[in-house]
Amino acid sequence: MKRAALAVVSVLALTSALTACSGGEDTPTDSPSAPKAKQITPAQRLAKAIVTTDDLPGYNVSEPEAEYVFAKSSDEVTVDKPGCAPLAYAMNQLPLGEPQADLTRGAGAGYGKTSTYITLAVYEPAAEAESVLAGLAKAVPECGDGFTAKAGKNTTAYGSVTAEKGTTAGAVAFRSTMTFRGITHTLHTEAVRDGDVLAVYFSVNGFAIADSRRPSDAKMPANVVRAQDSKLAKQSSREGR
Numbered sequence: 648m649k650r651a652a653l654a655v656v657s658v659l660a661l662t663s664a665l666t667a668c669s670g671g672e673d674t675p676t677d678s679p680s681a682p683k684a685k686q687i688t689p690a691q692r693l694a695k696a697i698v699t700t701d702d703l704p705g706y707n708v709s710e711p712e713a714e715y716v717f718a719k720s721s722d723e724v725t726v727d728k729p730g731c732a733p734l735a736y737a738m739n740q741l742p743l744g745e746p747q748a749d750l751t752r753g754a755g756a757g758y759g760k761t762s763t764y765i766t767l768a769v770y771e772p773a774a775e776a777e778s779v780l781a782g783l784a785k786a787v788p789e790c791g792d793g794f795t796a797k798a799g800k801n802t803t804a805y806g807s808v809t810a811e812k813g814t815t816a817g818a819v820a821f822r823s824t825m826t827f828r829g830i831t832h833t834l835h836t837e838a839v840r841d842g843d844v845l846a847v848y849f850s851v852n853g854f855a856i857a858d859s860r861r862p863s864d865a866k867m868p869a870n871v872v873r874a875q876d877s878k879l880a881k882q883s884s885r886e887g888r
Contacts, residue, residue, distance in 0.1 A: 689748035689769045696844065696882045697752050697767055698875045706754045706871070711740065711764065718798035728794040733783045734808060735796035737836050737847050738823065742768040744779035746845075754871050759854045761865040765875055766847045773843035780840050784819045793824075806831070813837045814869040815876055827856055833864040837872060841879040848872055 687695075700708045717739040718724050724741065726732045733743055742749035746768035755762040770776040787810045795804045806824040813820035820837040832855065837848045848867060855863035 689746075689771075690750070692882070692886075693748055693750040693767045693769060693844075696879050697750055698754070698765065698871075698878055702874050702878060703754055703871060706756050708752050708754045711751055711753050716740065717796075717801050717803070723798045724796055725798070726794055726796050728790060731786055731790040731794040731796075731808075733779070733786045734790055734805075734821070734823070734836075735794070737766075737783060737838060738805075738834065738849050739796070739798075739803075740764050740766050740849065742766060743783060743838075743845065743847070744768075744770065744775060746770050746775075756868075759852075761850050761852050761868065763868055763871045764849045764851075765871070766849075767844055767875075767879075768847075769844050771843065776840050776843050776845045780819055780838055780845060783838055787819070787821045811835075813839070814867055814872045815839055818872075820867070828859045830856075830859060831862050832856055833862075835865055835867040837867050839872070839876055841876065842883050844879055844883075846875055846879060848875070 698708055700706060702708075713719075718741060721732075721736050721741045724732070724735055724739070726735050735741075736743055740751045747770060749766060749768040751764060751766045753762055753764050768776075770779070787808055790805075790808045793804065793806045793808060795802065797803075803825060806826060808821055808823045810821050814837060818837050818839045820835070823834050823836070825832055825834065832852065835850045839846050839848075848871065850865040850867050852863035852865045855861055
Protein backbone atom coordinates (compact mmCIF):
# COMPACT_ATOMS: atom_id res chain seq x y z
CA MET A 648 0.00 0.00 0.00
CA LYS A 649 2.89 2.30 0.81
CA ARG A 650 4.38 2.00 -2.66
CA ALA A 651 0.96 2.42 -4.20
CA ALA A 652 0.46 5.61 -2.25
CA LEU A 653 3.87 6.91 -3.25
CA ALA A 654 3.25 6.06 -6.88
CA VAL A 655 -0.01 7.95 -6.89
CA VAL A 656 1.63 10.89 -5.15
CA SER A 657 4.30 10.90 -7.84
CA VAL A 658 1.77 11.01 -10.62
CA LEU A 659 -0.04 13.79 -8.86
CA ALA A 660 3.09 15.86 -8.33
CA LEU A 661 3.08 15.44 -4.57
CA THR A 662 6.23 13.31 -4.33
CA SER A 663 7.02 14.94 -5.40
CA ALA A 664 30.25 20.98 9.06
CA LEU A 665 36.24 23.41 15.23
CA THR A 666 38.68 25.71 14.99
CA ALA A 667 41.93 25.61 17.09
CA CYS A 668 43.70 28.97 17.00
CA SER A 669 47.17 28.88 18.50
CA GLY A 670 50.33 30.91 18.69
CA GLY A 671 51.54 33.72 20.89
CA GLU A 672 50.86 37.37 20.37
CA ASP A 673 54.00 37.58 18.17
CA THR A 674 52.44 35.17 15.68
CA PRO A 675 50.22 36.89 13.11
CA THR A 676 46.89 35.25 12.54
CA ASP A 677 47.49 35.15 8.79
CA SER A 678 50.81 33.34 9.17
CA PRO A 679 51.06 30.24 7.00
CA SER A 680 51.79 28.25 10.16
CA ALA A 681 48.65 29.41 11.97
CA PRO A 682 45.69 27.01 11.81
CA LYS A 683 42.74 28.37 9.88
CA ALA A 684 39.09 27.98 10.71
CA LYS A 685 37.35 25.17 8.93
CA GLN A 686 34.52 26.58 6.86
CA ILE A 687 31.57 24.32 6.37
CA THR A 688 29.79 24.44 3.06
CA PRO A 689 26.18 25.56 2.66
CA ALA A 690 25.18 21.95 2.02
CA GLN A 691 26.92 20.84 5.23
CA ARG A 692 25.10 23.56 7.16
CA LEU A 693 21.77 22.25 6.00
CA ALA A 694 22.72 18.65 6.76
CA LYS A 695 23.41 19.70 10.36
CA ALA A 696 20.23 21.76 10.57
CA ILE A 697 17.65 19.36 9.14
CA VAL A 698 15.58 17.43 11.66
CA THR A 699 16.11 13.71 12.18
CA THR A 700 14.02 10.95 13.69
CA ASP A 701 15.69 11.71 17.06
CA ASP A 702 14.25 15.22 16.90
CA LEU A 703 10.73 13.98 16.19
CA PRO A 704 9.62 11.13 18.44
CA GLY A 705 6.91 9.10 16.75
CA TYR A 706 8.01 10.07 13.25
CA ASN A 707 10.20 8.43 10.69
CA VAL A 708 12.36 11.04 8.96
CA SER A 709 13.96 9.97 5.71
CA GLU A 710 15.19 11.16 2.35
CA PRO A 711 12.51 11.04 -0.36
CA GLU A 712 12.97 8.30 -2.92
CA ALA A 713 14.22 9.77 -6.17
CA GLU A 714 11.93 7.68 -8.34
CA TYR A 715 8.85 9.26 -6.81
CA VAL A 716 9.74 12.94 -7.07
CA PHE A 717 7.66 15.13 -9.34
CA ALA A 718 10.73 16.84 -10.84
CA LYS A 719 14.46 16.81 -10.16
CA SER A 720 14.73 20.58 -10.56
CA SER A 721 12.52 23.58 -11.08
CA ASP A 722 13.82 23.81 -14.65
CA GLU A 723 11.75 20.74 -15.48
CA VAL A 724 8.50 22.34 -14.27
CA THR A 725 6.09 24.33 -16.39
CA VAL A 726 3.05 26.12 -14.99
CA ASP A 727 0.10 27.34 -16.99
CA LYS A 728 0.12 30.53 -14.89
CA PRO A 729 3.80 31.57 -14.55
CA GLY A 730 3.09 33.67 -11.47
CA CYS A 731 2.06 30.50 -9.66
CA ALA A 732 5.43 28.79 -10.17
CA PRO A 733 6.62 29.50 -6.57
CA LEU A 734 3.60 27.62 -5.26
CA ALA A 735 4.27 24.67 -7.55
CA TYR A 736 7.89 24.52 -6.39
CA ALA A 737 6.92 24.76 -2.70
CA MET A 738 4.40 21.92 -3.03
CA ASN A 739 6.80 19.67 -4.89
CA GLN A 740 9.90 19.92 -2.67
CA LEU A 741 11.76 22.21 -5.05
CA PRO A 742 13.69 25.24 -3.75
CA LEU A 743 12.51 28.77 -4.44
CA GLY A 744 14.83 31.11 -6.31
CA GLU A 745 18.51 30.24 -6.59
CA PRO A 746 19.83 29.04 -3.22
CA GLN A 747 23.42 28.01 -2.50
CA ALA A 748 22.14 24.61 -1.41
CA ASP A 749 18.91 22.85 -0.55
CA LEU A 750 17.89 19.65 1.24
CA THR A 751 14.60 17.78 1.64
CA ARG A 752 13.40 15.21 4.14
CA GLY A 753 10.03 13.54 4.64
CA ALA A 754 8.53 13.06 8.10
CA GLY A 755 5.84 10.41 8.41
CA ALA A 756 3.85 9.46 11.50
CA GLY A 757 2.78 6.02 10.29
CA TYR A 758 0.45 4.20 7.96
CA GLY A 759 -2.54 6.25 6.91
CA LYS A 760 -1.21 9.43 8.50
CA THR A 761 -0.18 12.75 7.04
CA SER A 762 3.35 13.05 5.71
CA THR A 763 5.21 16.34 5.92
CA TYR A 764 8.01 17.22 3.54
CA ILE A 765 10.60 19.70 4.83
CA THR A 766 12.79 21.56 2.35
CA LEU A 767 15.60 23.79 3.64
CA ALA A 768 17.41 26.22 1.35
CA VAL A 769 20.26 28.61 2.18
CA TYR A 770 20.79 31.88 0.30
CA GLU A 771 23.55 34.46 -0.21
CA PRO A 772 22.93 37.25 0.59
CA ALA A 773 20.43 36.65 3.35
CA ALA A 774 18.15 39.24 1.79
CA GLU A 775 17.53 36.76 -1.02
CA ALA A 776 15.75 34.45 1.42
CA GLU A 777 13.49 37.33 2.39
CA SER A 778 12.86 38.12 -1.25
CA VAL A 779 11.81 34.62 -2.26
CA LEU A 780 9.51 34.39 0.77
CA ALA A 781 7.87 37.63 -0.30
CA GLY A 782 7.47 36.22 -3.80
CA LEU A 783 5.71 33.18 -2.39
CA ALA A 784 3.36 35.37 -0.38
CA LYS A 785 2.55 37.44 -3.47
CA ALA A 786 1.67 34.35 -5.51
CA VAL A 787 -0.94 33.05 -3.06
CA PRO A 788 -3.71 35.60 -3.78
CA GLU A 789 -2.83 35.71 -7.47
CA CYS A 790 -3.45 31.96 -7.81
CA GLY A 791 -6.67 31.66 -5.88
CA ASP A 792 -8.50 30.05 -8.81
CA GLY A 793 -5.87 27.33 -9.09
CA PHE A 794 -3.29 26.35 -11.66
CA THR A 795 -1.74 23.34 -13.35
CA ALA A 796 1.89 22.22 -13.03
CA LYS A 797 3.62 19.75 -15.34
CA ALA A 798 7.01 18.00 -15.36
CA GLY A 799 7.63 15.26 -17.88
CA LYS A 800 4.74 12.80 -17.64
CA ASN A 801 3.57 14.20 -14.29
CA THR A 802 0.71 16.67 -14.11
CA THR A 803 -1.14 18.14 -11.15
CA ALA A 804 -4.09 20.50 -11.31
CA TYR A 805 -4.64 22.51 -8.15
CA GLY A 806 -8.26 23.59 -7.90
CA SER A 807 -7.85 26.45 -5.45
CA VAL A 808 -5.28 28.24 -3.30
CA THR A 809 -6.20 30.09 -0.11
CA ALA A 810 -4.01 31.94 2.39
CA GLU A 811 -4.26 30.74 5.98
CA LYS A 812 -2.66 31.36 9.35
CA GLY A 813 0.60 29.48 9.80
CA THR A 814 1.59 27.47 12.83
CA THR A 815 4.38 29.93 13.69
CA ALA A 816 4.79 33.71 13.61
CA GLY A 817 6.06 35.21 10.36
CA ALA A 818 5.09 32.22 8.27
CA VAL A 819 3.61 32.36 4.78
CA ALA A 820 0.98 29.64 4.76
CA PHE A 821 -1.69 28.46 2.36
CA ARG A 822 -3.92 25.53 1.63
CA SER A 823 -4.64 24.15 -1.80
CA THR A 824 -6.98 21.56 -3.20
CA MET A 825 -6.66 18.87 -5.83
CA THR A 826 -9.07 16.26 -7.12
CA PHE A 827 -8.17 12.66 -7.92
CA ARG A 828 -10.72 10.18 -9.20
CA GLY A 829 -13.49 12.51 -8.17
CA ILE A 830 -12.27 12.90 -4.58
CA THR A 831 -11.03 16.27 -3.34
CA HIS A 832 -7.96 16.47 -1.15
CA THR A 833 -6.68 19.48 0.81
CA LEU A 834 -2.95 20.09 1.07
CA HIS A 835 -1.18 22.55 3.38
CA THR A 836 2.08 24.47 2.82
CA GLU A 837 4.02 26.77 5.14
CA ALA A 838 7.28 28.68 4.67
CA VAL A 839 9.36 30.26 7.46
CA ARG A 840 12.61 32.23 7.20
CA ASP A 841 15.49 32.07 9.71
CA GLY A 842 18.16 34.51 8.56
CA ASP A 843 19.56 33.20 5.30
CA VAL A 844 17.67 29.89 5.48
CA LEU A 845 14.16 29.28 4.25
CA ALA A 846 12.22 26.27 5.53
CA VAL A 847 9.25 25.09 3.47
CA TYR A 848 6.82 22.54 4.86
CA PHE A 849 4.30 20.63 2.76
CA SER A 850 1.74 18.22 4.19
CA VAL A 851 -0.15 15.57 2.21
CA ASN A 852 -2.01 12.36 2.98
CA GLY A 853 -0.79 10.16 0.15
CA PHE A 854 -2.52 7.10 1.59
CA ALA A 855 -5.92 8.72 1.36
CA ILE A 856 -5.20 9.81 -2.19
CA ALA A 857 -4.17 6.30 -3.17
CA ASP A 858 -7.23 4.85 -1.47
CA SER A 859 -9.44 7.00 -3.70
CA ARG A 860 -12.45 6.45 -1.48
CA ARG A 861 -12.31 9.33 0.96
CA PRO A 862 -11.35 12.99 0.96
CA SER A 863 -8.40 14.13 3.05
CA ASP A 864 -7.25 17.29 4.76
CA ALA A 865 -3.53 17.01 5.61
CA LYS A 866 -3.31 19.52 8.45
CA MET A 867 0.14 20.98 9.04
CA PRO A 868 1.59 19.31 12.19
CA ALA A 869 2.73 22.17 14.44
CA ASN A 870 5.16 19.90 16.32
CA VAL A 871 7.09 19.18 13.11
CA VAL A 872 7.35 22.87 12.29
CA ARG A 873 8.38 23.75 15.85
CA ALA A 874 11.07 21.04 15.91
CA GLN A 875 12.63 22.21 12.65
CA ASP A 876 12.35 25.91 13.46
CA SER A 877 13.93 25.28 16.87
CA LYS A 878 16.85 23.35 15.37
CA LEU A 879 17.45 26.11 12.83
CA ALA A 880 17.34 28.79 15.52
CA LYS A 881 19.84 26.89 17.69
CA GLN A 882 22.25 26.48 14.80
CA SER A 883 21.96 30.15 13.86
CA SER A 884 22.77 31.06 17.48
CA ARG A 885 25.86 28.80 17.50
CA GLU A 886 27.01 30.32 14.21
CA GLY A 887 26.41 33.85 15.50
CA ARG A 888 24.00 34.63 12.67
